[in-house]
Amino acid sequence: MKVLVPVKRVIDYNVKVRVKADGTGVDLANVKMSMNPFDEIAVEEAIRLREAGKVAEVVVVSIGMKQSDQTLRTALAMGADRAILVVAADDVHQDIEPLAVAKILKAVVDEEKPDLVLAGKQAIDNDMNATGQMLSALLGWSQATFASDIDIDGDHATVTREVDGGLRTIKVKMPTIITVDLRLNEPRYASLPNIMKAKKKPLDQKTAADYGVDVSPRLEIISTGEPDERAAGIKVADVAELVAKLKEAGAV
Amino acid sequence: MAVLLLAEVAGGELSVDATAKTVTAAKALGDVTILCASAGCGGAAEAAAKLDGVVKVLCADDAAYGHDLAEPVADLIVSLAGDYDHILAPATSSAKNVMPRVAALLDVMVMSDVSGVVDGDTFQRPIYAGNAIQTVKSSDNKKVLTIRTTSFDAAGQGGSAAVESIAAVANPGLSEWIEDKVAQSDRPELTSAGVVVSGGRGIGSEDGFQLIEKLADKLGGAVGASRAAVDSGYAPNDWQVGQTGKVVAPDLYIAVGISGAIQHLAGMKDSKIIVAINKDEEAPIFQVADFGLVADLFDAVPALIEEL
Numbered sequence: 001m002k003v004l005v006p007v008k009r010v011i012d013y014n015v016k017v018r019v020k021a022d023g024t025g026v027d028l029a030n031v032k033m034s035m036n037p038f039d040e041i042a043v044e045e046a047i048r049l050r051e052a053g054k055v056a057e058v059v060v061v062s063i064g065m066k067q068s069d070q071t072l073r074t075a076l077a078m079g080a081d082r083a084i085l086v087v088a089a090d091d092v093h094q095d096i097e098p099l100a101v102a103k104i105l106k107a108v109v110d111e112e113k114p115d116l117v118l119a120g121k122q123a124i125d126n127d128m129n130a131t132g133q134m135l136s137a138l139l140g141w142s143q144a145t146f147a148s149d150i151d152i153d154g155d156h157a158t159v160t161r162e163v164d165g166g167l168r169t170i171k172v173k174m175p176t177i178i179t180v181d182l183r184l185n186e187p188r189y190a191s192l193p194n195i196m197k198a199k200k201k202p203l204d205q206k207t208a209a210d211y212g213v214d215v216s217p218r219l220e221i222i223s224t225g226e227p228d229e230r231a232a233g234i235k236v237a238d239v240a241e242l243v244a245k246l247k248e249a250g251a252v
Numbered sequence: 253m254a255v256l257l258l259a260e261v262a263g264g265e266l267s268v269d270a271t272a273k274t275v276t277a278a279k280a281l282g283d284v285t286i287l288c289a290s291a292g293c294g295g296a297a298e299a300a301a302k303l304d305g306v307v308k309v310l311c312a313d314d315a316a317y318g319h320d321l322a323e324p325v326a327d328l329i330v331s332l333a334g335d336y337d338h339i340l341a342p343a344t345s346s347a348k349n350v351m352p353r354v355a356a357l358l359d360v361m362v363m364s365d366v367s368g369v370v371d372g373d374t375f376q377r378p379i380y381a382g383n384a385i386q387t388v389k390s391s392d393n394k395k396v397l398t399i400r401t402t403s404f405d406a407a408g409q410g411g412s413a414a415v416e417s418i419a420a421v422a423n424p425g426l427s428e429w430i431e432d433k434v435a436q437s438d439r440p441e442l443t444s445a446g447v448v449v450s451g452g453r454g455i456g457s458e459d460g461f462q463l464i465e466k467l468a469d470k471l472g473g474a475v476g477a478s479r480a481a482v483d484s485g486y487a488p489n490d491w492q493v494g495q496t497g498k499v500v501a502p503d504l505y506i507a508v509g510i511s512g513a514i515q516h517l518a519g520m521k522d523s524k525i526i527v528a529i530n531k532d533e534e535a536p537i538f539q540v541a542d543f544g545l546v547a548d549l550f551d552a553v554p555a556l557i558e559e560l
């Protein structure tokens with residue numbers, strides 16, 4: 001069985017985001033970039049499936065700037081076997097929309113014929129939570145989103161999903177697309193020897209045009225602004241003062 | 253302009269709060285038709301028909317729609333889409349599962365977690381964990397959106413829309429429901445509660461969380477948690493508040509033993525009054541708190557329960 005894992009290069013989750021003064025977007029020049037944390041969980045799960053003997057090959061793919069090759073090398077260092085880079089942007093501020101990403105991924109799936117796509121549930125930059133579901137639609141495959149437990153068994157997978165009410169378990173036909181949530185696993189760190197080894201693993205480079213996909217955005221960004229600031233608060237000395245303040249504010 | 257709104261139906265019942273808030277966003281766009289798709293959703297459809305500003309309710313009562321499986325629900329919505337310019341749903345886990353699928357089947361982009369309607373093509377949504385608000389204009393012929401319910405007031409009651417039963421469409425049969433593990437609780441629902449008390453890693457144990465629950469019960473509130481508290485097994489996953497959990501905006505939010513990472517703030521910083529109890533006076537949570545108390549939570553919370 002072959003698994004395809006899409007990975008996105010995004011601003012590191014520890015970096016404080018700054019909105020550009022001219023309102024054209026968020027400043028991404030010279031900030032630390034990393035693999036989207038949910039995608040790390042997807043890569044980890046794919047590697048664990050291979051280690052458990054259920055999967056023969058883990059292929060990772062990234063769509064974005066040329067620099068996304070670094071993200072792919074990270075995935076290879078974690079243990080993925082092979083990588084595909086699809087260059088579709090030449091500026092870090094150009095975010096390829098989930099629909100276009102899904103179309104490119106569909107073309108990659110048509111070529112690679114994986115049995116399973118494991119994706120992160122959401123990218124922490126645009127917070128869209130859409131690519132996996134869109135890819136599933138374009139392929140006409142089953143989908144299982146927000147997974148916290150995955151059990152692959154022959155022609156189907158049993159997936160426990162984190163939903164608003166708690167946990168929901170569904171059974172989906174293979175091939176399938178599963179998007180992963182935080183509690184699925186804890187991703188490993190790449191060891192130094194594995195980082196060295198990853199440099200020799202195959203990394204194919206393509207462009208969006210190679211797949212005949214138009215990546216023009218459907219959503220025009222009119223402006224990007226700061227959220228409303230909260231007025232500064234106060235420190236209270238003790239519980240009695242806290243209760244008095246809450247009563248004063250009519251909150252209790 | 254005509255709007256189709258996928259109602260949030262859980263266990264055959266209408267989630268009135270989430271649906272009514274989405275109606276408010278939808279009314280600004282055109283005539284609102286609500287779709288209830290569930291098994292035994294007649295009651296939900298009747299409840300939806302009473303929401304103010306709803307023109308029509310479609311009720312697709314079929315076992316295939318009983319557990320929010322994305323493939324059959326998406327196919328149903330797509331079969332109806334021809335009559336509508338906008339397709340909306342509250343940004344719940346079930347709608348986030350299905351709406352991007354709908355959008356891709358229609359070859360349009362989805363707009364997730366919309367927090368503001370500028371006009372029929374132009375919408376606002378938070379990005380980067382709410383650290384920026386983007387205004388986007390869609391060039392698609394149909395707009396598919398999920399609505400951040402905390403950004404809209406609920407539509408009132410008093411409507412009397414007609415309810416029409418519609419037939420199910422063919423089920424692609426790609427997935428089946430196995431089971432739900434849903435905790436029953438008498439507390440208010442987290443995303444619509446007037447008071448939320450949340451605990452973080454500082455609580456230290458599942459038993460310790462009883463303290464948080466006690467304070468919540470004293471205030472008639474819901475219980476929330478940080479990711480760290482959920483990951484540590486102190487609290488169930490559906491209590492997680494934040495960028496990748498639930499978004500809440502109660503009148504009063506009390507954060508106990510929570511440091512205030514941006515991913516947590518993303519889910520609660522629009523609360524009206526924020527209280528933080530933390531023993532570290534440098535904790536970033538104090539930057540958004542109206543009232544901050546630097547104290548050991550195991551002293552402060554019992555005292556607070558006592559004094560209230």
Ligand SMILES: Cc1cc2nc3c(=O)[nH]c(=O)nc-3n(C[C@H](O)[C@H](O)[C@H](O)COP(=O)(O)OP(=O)(O)OC[C@H]3O[C@@H](n4cnc5c(N)ncnc54)[C@H](O)[C@@H]3O)c2cc1C
Nearest residue numbers: 452453454478479480494495496497509511515516531549
């Ligand atoms: C992709 C991604 C998504 C995420 N999504 C979310 C999300 O949706 N929601 C979320 O919450 N987090 C999320 N996080 C995690 C987030 O970055 C933080 O790690 C998390 O919020 C920290 O939780 P915490 O504040 O409970 O724990 P900590 O940061 O460990 O803070 C514990 C706090 O408790 C205080 N404390 C300890 N003991 C006591 C005591 N006895 N009395 C008083 N105070 C005490 C400490 O001073 C400290 O400030 C996400 C992270 C990533 C990478």
